[in-house]
Amino acid sequence: MTHPSLSTRDLTIRFGGHTAVNAVTCDFHPGELTVIVGPNGAGKTTYFNMISGQLMPSEGTVEKDGLDLTRMPASTRARHGVGRAFQLTNLFPHLSVLENIRLAVQAQSGDGRRFFTPVTRLTELAAKAERYLEATRLSDRADMPAAALPHGDQRKLEVALLMAMEPDIYMFDEPTAGMSLDHAPDVLDLIAEIKHDHTKTVLLVEHKMDVVRALADRIIVLHNGELIADGDPGEVMSSQIVKDVYLGNAGELT
Amino acid sequence: MNRTMNRTLSVKIIALTVWGLLLFSPFLFQDVRQVEVAARIAVFIVLVASYDLLIGYTGIVSFAHTMFFGFGAYGVAIALKQIGPGWGAWTLGTLSGVAVSIVVAILIGLLSLRVKAIFFAMITLAAASVALVLASQLSQFTGGEDGMIYSAPDLLKPSTKLLTDAEGDVLRIFDVRMNGKIAAYYFVFITCALMFWAMLRIVGSPLGTVLKAIRENEGRAEGIGYRVVAYRTAVFVIAATTAALAGAVYATWLRYTGPDTTLSFAIMIDILLMVVIGGMGTMWGAVIGATLMVLAQYYLRDLMEVASRATEAIPLLPELLSPDRWLLWLGIIFILLVYFFPAGIAGTIIRGRTK
Numbered sequence: 001m002t003h004p005s006l007s008t009r010d011l012t013i014r015f016g017g018h019t020a021v022n023a024v025t026c027d028f029h030p031g032e033l034t035v036i037v038g039p040n041g042a043g044k045t046t047y048f049n050m051i052s053g054q055l056m057p058s059e060g061t062v063e064k065d066g067l068d069l070t071r072m073p074a075s076t077r078a079r080h081g082v083g084r085a086f087q088l089t090n091l092f093p094h095l096s097v098l099e100n101i102r103l104a105v106q107a108q109s110g111d112g113r114r115f116f117t118p119v120t121r122l123t124e125l126a127a128k129a130e131r132y133l134e135a136t137r138l139s140d141r142a143d144m145p146a147a148a149l150p151h152g153d154q155r156k157l158e159v160a161l162l163m164a165m166e167p168d169i170y171m172f173d174e175p176t177a178g179m180s181l182d183h184a185p186d187v188l189d190l191i192a193e194i195k196h197d198h199t200k201t202v203l204l205v206e207h208k209m210d211v212v213r214a215l216a217d218r219i220i221v222l223h224n225g226e227l228i229a230d231g232d233p234g235e236v237m238s239s240q241i242v243k244d245v246y247l248g249n250a251g252e253l254t
Numbered sequence: 255m256n257r258t259m260n261r262t263l264s265v266k267i268i269a270l271t272v273w274g275l276l277l278f279s280p281f282l283f284q285d286v287r288q289v290e291v292a293a294r295i296a297v298f299i300v301l302v303a304s305y306d307l308l309i310g311y312t313g314i315v316s317f318a319h320t321m322f323f324g325f326g327a328y329g330v331a332i333a334l335k336q337i338g339p340g341w342g343a344w345t346l347g348t349l350s351g352v353a354v355s356i357v358v359a360i361l362i363g364l365l366s367l368r369v370k371a372i373f374f375a376m377i378t379l380a381a382a383s384v385a386l387v388l389a390s391q392l393s394q395f396t397g398g399e400d401g402m403i404y405s406a407p408d409l410l411k412p413s414t415k416l417l418t419d420a421e422g423d424v425l426r427i428f429d430v431r432m433n434g435k436i437a438a439y440y441f442v443f444i445t446c447a448l449m450f451w452a453m454l455r456i457v458g459s460p461l462g463t464v465l466k467a468i469r470e471n472e473g474r475a476e477g478i479g480y481r482v483v484a485y486r487t488a489v490f491v492i493a494a495t496t497a498a499l500a501g502a503v504y505a506t507w508l509r510y511t512g513p514d515t516t517l518s519f520a521i522m523i524d525i526l527l528m529v530v531i532g533g534m535g536t537m538w539g540a541v542i543g544a545t546l547m548v549l550a551q552y553y554l555r556d557l558m559e560v561a562s563r564a565t566e567a568i569p570l571l572p573e574l575l576s577p578d579r580w581l582l583w584l585g586i587i588f589i590l591l592v593y594f595f596p597a598g599i600a601g602t603i604i605r606g607r608t609k
């Protein structure tokens with residue numbers, strides 16, 4: 001197998017006495033889409049937060065392509081190719097949809113430090129932002145403030161920001177949660193496209209079983225902050241341990 | 255969307271009209287005091303606009319803006335006083351003021367911009383108090399509470415004949431004497447206009463969008479790859495440099511520098527009021543806010559004098575309108591403005607009155 005693009009070693013975080021993520025050791029590989037499942041409060045989002053830098057672990061390390069990211073701020077990790085979309089929509093509310101996306105584009109291209117060139121003159125930047133607008137079907141809402149978008153479109157914009165970062169590692173945290181059925185495929189198609197690139201590493205937290213079946217190359221299961229199963233989707237989903245975990249949460253996996 | 259653009263356009267037209275009046279003010283208003291007001295407006299537009307970069311665009315609350323203004327002013331004042339009136343001394347003074355501002359801004363920025371906003375505000379308050387104390391204590395350099403009087407470089411001295419007629423007297427154009435005073439006014443006008451233009455370029459650049467992103471959602475700005483503390487420090491340095499330059503220009507114009515013209519907290523409060531009246535995060539609002547405030551400070555008393563006389567026959571009213579109560583009325587006007595223009599004048603016009 002190829003070298004892992006991302007790995008966590010004994011990754012642990014404690015909030016007071018509560019261990020939210022407990023010694024999770026896991027490798028992720030380029031071209032592989034890993035779905036992370038687990039009941040509410042299992043620690044999935046917290047695990048993501050430690051990989052993309054929103055939280056600093058109490059113990060353990062995060063590495064990308066052999067580079068130790070553990071103590072780096074989130075912005076440095078982003079520039080090293082770790083991209084993240086959030087479970088709770090996390091946008092720039094009073095900026096337009098286009099500006100939101102352009103911010104991610106110019107962060108990636110390094111244009112954010114330009115302080116004297118009018119934005120209007122940087123046509124390449126605009127063209128790239130347009131591309132992601134179209135990819136997420138938000139073109140006709142380009143000038144709206146992000147806060148004025150309906151929930152489904154905000155979720156799409158959340159994904160558009162991640163796409164525009166053009167990272168090596170894509171982390172989606174329930175990207176379709178709360179989305180209507182006619183919007184969800186837009187997002188899922190985009191994820192499928194990234195997967196078909198075969199060079200990107202994708203981590204996806206998702207509860208909807210049909211989505212998991214369609215996209216997953218591999219499933220890992222978190223429970224009470226611990227990694228309790230890891231493997232082929234079919235095997236993991238039918239294993240006794242997963243059934244036990246979800247027994248009290250029937251209806252969670254649909 | 256079109257309506258917003260029209261509204262933005264009308265704000266720009268108002269602001270550009272102000273700039274146009276400032277451009278011609280020596281010809282339009284020939285009274286010395288009026289030109290004094292025009293120069294003060296130009297300088298305060300720059301001061302307020304640079305403060306808007308911090309508070310309106312990036313969401314940084316600083317109370318040290320007059321400190322940087324003072325660094326620039328004292329740099330020029332000390333250099334002109336100690337070395338003598340010349341452009342060499344002027345340049346040295348300006349560059350020293352700017353250099354001190356940059357160093358202090360970087361120190362404050364890196365030490366405290368990563369912590370809570372309130373803590374940063376306290377640090378700037380402390381720094382500004384120290385600067386004020388130093389200015390009055392180091393009186394052999396700074397003139398202490400009395401400040402310093404000095405001469406401007408020759409070109410800007412009132413006695414300089416800029417243009418002469420056949421007899422060698424100062425030439426008059428439209429009845430305005432082409433002397434050093436007019437050179438000094440246009441020196442102020444041109445430097446301030448250039449600085450305002452530069453700040454418009456900054457807010458319209460990719461960096462300008464990053465600043466707004468930091469104000470809106472600092473965590474996500476960091477998450478997509480912007481080192482927030484570095485950007486905050488950078489904009490703090492830009493604003494400090496601009497304030498210092500504005501101070502240098504104002505010190506050159508006044509030919510006097512003291513705590514009351516540059517460093518005092520009263521001016522800091524004026525800047526805050528101007529940015530709020532104009533509209534935070536609009537840049538153009540600085541023009542409107544600075545103009546209204548300076549006009550009120552200079553003319554409200556006169557206006558009340560007139561009003562108080564005109565109402566002599568009516569009981570109570572002349573009392574209320576007595577010029578001694580101008581601060582009370584300034585306060586009332588301010589409250590009304592905030593009530594009717596909650597996002598400042600420019601901000602409320604652009605966004606519309608709904609919400």
Ligand SMILES: Nc1ncnc2c1ncn2[C@@H]1O[C@H](COP(=O)(O)OP(=O)(O)OP(=O)(O)O)[C@@H](O)[C@H]1O
Nearest residue numbers: 015020021038039040041042043044045046047087
């Ligand atoms: N900043 C924090 N401070 C204290 N406790 C926290 C913090 N962040 C997360 N937790 C706790 O850590 C545990 C894991 O939460 P997390 O959000 O990672 O779960 P999750 O698997 O993403 O759940 P969900 O499916 O509901 O999104 C929860 O018990 C939560 O209360």
Ligand SMILES: [Mg+2]
Nearest residue numbers: 044045046087
């Ligand atoms: Mg979660």
